[in-house]
Amino acid sequence: xxxxxxxxxxxxxxxxxxxxxxxADLLRDQLGRLLDYMKQLDRLDTSDVVPxxxxxxxGTPFREDVVRPFGDREAILKNAPDRxxxxxxxxxxxxx
Amino acid sequence: MPNPPFHEWTLIEAAxxxxxxxxxxxxxxxxxxxxxxxxxxxxxxxxxxxxxAAMARAAACDEERARGKASGALHGVPVGLKDIFCTxxxxxxxxxxxxxxxxxxxxxxxxxxxxxSGAVLLGKHNMDEFAMGSSTETSHFGPTRNPWDPSRIxxxxxxxxxxxxxxxxxxxxxxxxxxxxxxxxxxLCGVVGLKPTYGRVSRYGMIAFASSLDxxxxxxxxxxxxxxxxxxxxxxxxxxxTSVDVPVPDYLPAVSRPVRGMRIGLPREYFxxxxxxxxxxxxxxxxxxxxxxxxxxxxxxxxPHTEYALSTYYLIAPAEASSNLARYxxxxxxxxxxxxxxxxxxxxxxxxxxxGAEVKRRIMIGTYALSAGYYEAFYGKAQxxxxxxxxxxxxxxxxxxxxxxxxxxxxxxxxxxxxxxxxTMYLSDIYTIPCNLAGIPGISVPCGLSKSGLPIxxxxxxxxxxEETLFAVAGxxxxxxPAPGAAPVASAPVHK
Numbered sequence: 001x002x003x004x005x006x007x008x009x010x011x012x013x014x015x016x017x018x019x020x021x022x023x024a025d026l027l028r029d030q031l032g033r034l035l036d037y038m039k040q041l042d043r044l045d046t047s048d049v050v051p052x053x054x055x056x057x058x059g060t061p062f063r064e065d066v067v068r069p070f071g072d073r074e075a076i077l078k079n080a081p082d083r084x085x086x087x088x089x090x091x092x093x094x095x096x
Numbered sequence: 097m098p099n100p101p102f103h104e105w106t107l108i109e110a111a112x113x114x115x116x117x118x119x120x121x122x123x124x125x126x127x128x129x130x131x132x133x134x135x136x137x138x139x140x141x142x143x144x145x146x147x148x149a150a151m152a153r154a155a156a157c158d159e160e161r162a163r164g165k166a167s168g169a170l171h172g173v174p175v176g177l178k179d180i181f182c183t184x185x186x187x188x189x190x191x192x193x194x195x196x197x198x199x200x201x202x203x204x205x206x207x208x209x210x211x212x213s214g215a216v217l218l219g220k221h222n223m224d225e226f227a228m229g230s231s232t233e234t235s236h237f238g239p240t241r242n243p244w245d246p247s248r249i250x251x252x253x254x255x256x257x258x259x260x261x262x263x264x265x266x267x268x269x270x271x272x273x274x275x276x277x278x279x280x281x282x283x284l285c286g287v288v289g290l291k292p293t294y295g296r297v298s299r300y301g302m303i304a305f306a307s308s309l310d311x312x313x314x315x316x317x318x319x320x321x322x323x324x325x326x327x328x329x330x331x332x333x334x335x336x337x338t339s340v341d342v343p344v345p346d347y348l349p350a351v352s353r354p355v356r357g358m359r360i361g362l363p364r365e366y367f368x369x370x371x372x373x374x375x376x377x378x379x380x381x382x383x384x385x386x387x388x389x390x391x392x393x394x395x396x397x398x399x400p401h402t403e404y405a406l407s408t409y410y411l412i413a414p415a416e417a418s419s420n421l422a423r424y425x426x427x428x429x430x431x432x433x434x435x436x437x438x439x440x441x442x443x444x445x446x447x448x449x450x451x452g453a454e455v456k457r458r459i460m461i462g463t464y465a466l467s468a469g470y471y472e473a474f475y476g477k478a479q480x481x482x483x484x485x486x487x488x489x490x491x492x493x494x495x496x497x498x499x500x501x502x503x504x505x506x507x508x509x510x511x512x513x514x515x516x517x518x519x520t521m522y523l524s525d526i527y528t529i530p531c532n533l534a535g536i537p538g539i540s541v542p543c544g545l546s547k548s549g550l551p552i553x554x555x556x557x558x559x560x561x562x563e564e565t566l567f568a569v570a571g572x573x574x575x576x577x578p579a580p581g582a583a584p585v586a587s588a589p590v591h592k
Contacts, residue, residue, distance in 0.1 A: 008460075015418060015463040016425065017456060018444040027460055030518060034461060037519060038407040041477050044484070051479030052486060054338075055294040055308060055535025056560060061337050075184075075201035081432035088427050093439045 001035040003028050102127055103264025104582055107173060107321040110267045114161070114172040121161075121172025125154035125216050128174045132218065132265045138585055139241045139250075141260035143179045144187050145219040150174065153216045168214030169328060176266040178257050179220035180227055181207045181312075182301040186217070190303045191225040191235040191253075194430045194450025204301025205333045206270055206312050213328045218266050222256030225452045226421065227277055227305045229253050230524045231514070234454040239511055242285060243583035244550055248508040251281030251524075257315045258285040263586045268316045268325055272302060274309045275409050276503075276528025279540035282315055283503035283553025286542045286580040288570070289315045290322045293561045294535035295340035297326075298333030304420040306413035307338070309532045319541060319570045323347035326563060342561060350564035351571040356391030358569065360384065361496025365402040366527055373506040379544040379552040380502045386576040387500070387569065397492040397499065401484045405530040408485065410522060411465050411478035412533075417455075418462030424450060457518060482533050489534045489557075498569050499557040501527050503540040507550035527555060537563045541570040542580050551580050 008028040012019045019027065070076065073086065082089040102124060105113070113119050129147050136142060157172035166172070182188050182200035189195045203211070211217065224234040232240040232255025240255045242248040243263040250259040254271025258281035261269055271278045273291035282289025290313045297312045304310060314325030327348070332341040362384070367377060388394055426432035426446030433449050436442035451459070465474035492499060504524060514521040531538040537560070540553040554573060558565040 011460055011464045011467065013444075014467060015459050016422075016440070016443045016447055017451075017459065018441075018448040020448075023456070027457065030457060031460055031464065034410065034519060035464070035474075038411055038474065038478075041404055041407050041411075041481055044401075044404065044481060046477060046480035046484070049480040049483050051476060052482040052533075053308065053479060055486075055533070056340060058295070058340055061334075063334070070201070072201055075199075076428075079198055079201075079429035081426055081430070090427055091436055091439050091442050 001032050001039060003032040003035070103131060103586060105267065106318045107170070107268040107316055108324055110173050111170055115166070121154035121157040121216060122151065124172070125150050125174050125218070128218060128265060135263050135265055135585060138246055139243055139259050139263055140238050141222055141240050141256040141263065141265060142176070142219045143189055143191070143222050143237045143256070146186065146217060150216050150218050157214060157216065166214065168212060169324060170210070171214030172216060173214070173267055174216045174218045175210060176218050176221050176257060176260055176269040177207060177210065178223050178254050178269065178271045180223060180272050180303045181270065182303070183207050183217070183220065186220065188220065189237070190227070191223040191237065192450065192452070192455070193236040194424045196236065196431065198429055200301070202301060205298030205336065206302065206329050209329050210270065221254070221260055221269055224253035224255070225455050226303070226417070227253040227272055227274055228417070228454045228458050230280060230521055232256060232281070233511060233515055234452055236452060241511070242508050243585035244286060245508065246585065248510050248550070249284070251284035251508065253277040254315060255281045258282050258287055258289065261285070261287045261315050261317060262583045264582065268314060268321055270312055270325070270329060271315050272310055272312050273532065274306050274413060275532050276525040278313045278315060279503050279528050279538055279553070279555060280525060282540040284508040284551060286551030286583060287315055287317055288319055288322045288539065288541055289313070290326060290539045290563070290566070291531065291537060292326060292330065292563055293537045295338050296537070296561065296563070297329050298331070298336045298339050300333050300335040306416035307420060308416060309413060319567055319574045320348060320351045322539065323351050323567045345564060347564060347567055350567040353568040354390070355387055355569055355572045358392045358498065359395050359496045360387050360392050360569070361395050361397035361492055361499040363397050363399045363402070363492065363499055363501060365399050366501040369505070371505045371523060371526070372502060375546045376502045376504065376506060376552050380500065380554045383543040383554040383573050383577065384500055386573055390572055395496050397495050399488040399492060399530065401481065401488050402530060404481050405485055405533060406522060406526055408478045408481045408533060409529045410461065411474050412482065414458040414462030415465045415475045416462070418459045418466060421455070421459055485530055486534045489536060493559050497558070498565050501555045501557070503527060503553035503555040507546045507552060531557055536560055537566055539566045539570050541573050543573060543577055545580055
């Protein structure tokens with residue numbers, strides 16, 4: 001299944017992955033080959049088959065919708081690559 | 097040096113010797129740390145070793161025992177955990193650069209249970225990055241090597257755990273299995289590996305790869321050890337919405353349960369493929385003979401959609417992974433790329449720098465399979481074929497109590513042999529993947545060595561929540577077949 005370079009770069013943008021030129025070429029070839037292999041599923045007629053989304057049949061578990069503070073905010077914040085006080089700092093989102 | 101040497105003791109033996117006062121937790125922990133220091137340059141089974149914390153906990157265990165306060169089945173016994181389980185205060189990387197240095201703010205459900213049983217945590221085991229791999233070659237922290245032949249892979253993605261158990265640098269470990277990542281390395285390292293029923297063990301705090309397939313389970317030196325470990329880590333966890341609320345039996349008695357009259361199904365599709373090594377086939381047939389000699393009955397069964405399992409898995413797992421791994425964006429934790437001018441560029445550069453080639457490949461496949469215009473053709477189709485594969489197993493279990501198959505098509509391959517060809521690498525999981533798609537339990541038990549001295553594993557599969565049947569059949573194989581013994585690396589003298 002031929003994947004174009006543009007499709008590869010489009011999918012990489014969706015996935016938020018910056019690709020080098022050589023990465024893009026390699027992934028285009030590998031994706032094409034893998035998707036070719038996966039097209040074997042088209043041999044099966046699944047028009048009347050219900051998809052499986054859970055491996056074990058079980059109901060949906062519910063719990064009360066209660067707000068609970070996490071006991072140790074500092075334990076979370078200390079992992080931040082860049083923080084300002086109790087906030088995660090990121091590059092500017094809205095340009096001037 | 098005791099005979100057999102301490103590093104060949106089973107988990108249950110080690111726990112008993114500590115309980116009976118034959119050895120202290122401090123002595124045992126110190127000896128294992130010494131062994132880790134000597135063997136790690138050869139096998140690289142750990143990402144993080146915790147000498148100070150382990151010795152402190154061992155000392156606390158000894159004091160508790162002296163005061164008659166020892167509690168828990170593994171009181172004072174040194175074990176390891178795959179580096180996919182969050183451990184508060186201990187770096188948890190999932191084998192990835194993007195999480196190097198991450199200190200989780202809480203313990204995974206599995207980690208809590210292992211520690212509550214009294215175990216001493218020696219460290220965190222090496223693994224394929226985000227559990228994506230079949231060889232533990234994709235770890236950011238370098239490949240793990242097979243203790244039976246360091247030029248070969250240990251299997252993956254729980255290769256660090258399997259290698260550590262085989263090398264005697266821990267008494268047991270807990271790994272995870274999304275498409276065979278416990279059973280495949282167990283087979284290739286000559287140890288026992290159990291993937292429990294999906295939902296049997298909590299996934300809380302276990303870094304997610306493919307949420308509908310991931311399941312934690314033990315890697316051990318004996319079937320009884322696997323039963324003991326499952327008893328410790330199994331059970332409902334309200335913090336995991338996929339955890340199933342069913343009682344946990346005492347698994348240990350099942351290990352010695354007779355197999356007379358039990359129906360052992362042989363799925364013909366697992367024995368017909370050209371990729372099956374004749375030595376592996378012969379070893380599994382030997383295991384079958386052992387079972388029939390004990391009164392089990394062999395029956396042929398068919399799993400007709402087996403040939404579609406690999407495609408199904410490699411659409412569903414990457415699709416779920418592409419969603420799960422979206423959280424690694426350099427904002428709240430982990431690596432962040434320098435020098436980006438805007439938020440999107442920062443995220444894209446962070447992910448490009450933080451993820452390795454295999455993770456990028458799977459994110460790309462998954463994103464493609466979920467993207468507009470392709471969802472039904474790929475992901476939707478795969479979920480329907482998954483239903484057919486589940487139905488195959490349900491029909492097979494009408495005729496058989498357990499299924500017997502090879503765990504892997506071949507013994508351990510050489511490091512680097514398959515890294516250039518993803519599809520060939522993916523084929524090494526061909527016998528283990530269908531079990532995950534159906535959510536049933538599976539175990540790999542050693543069933544011999546190849547002529548070149550490499551371990552071979554036999555896989556057993558059973559119905560949902562019927563782990564006891566697996567322990568009974570695996571126990572029968574284990575009792576009759578000579579254990580593979582210590583791996584050559586493990587046999588090397590490392591102690592003063």
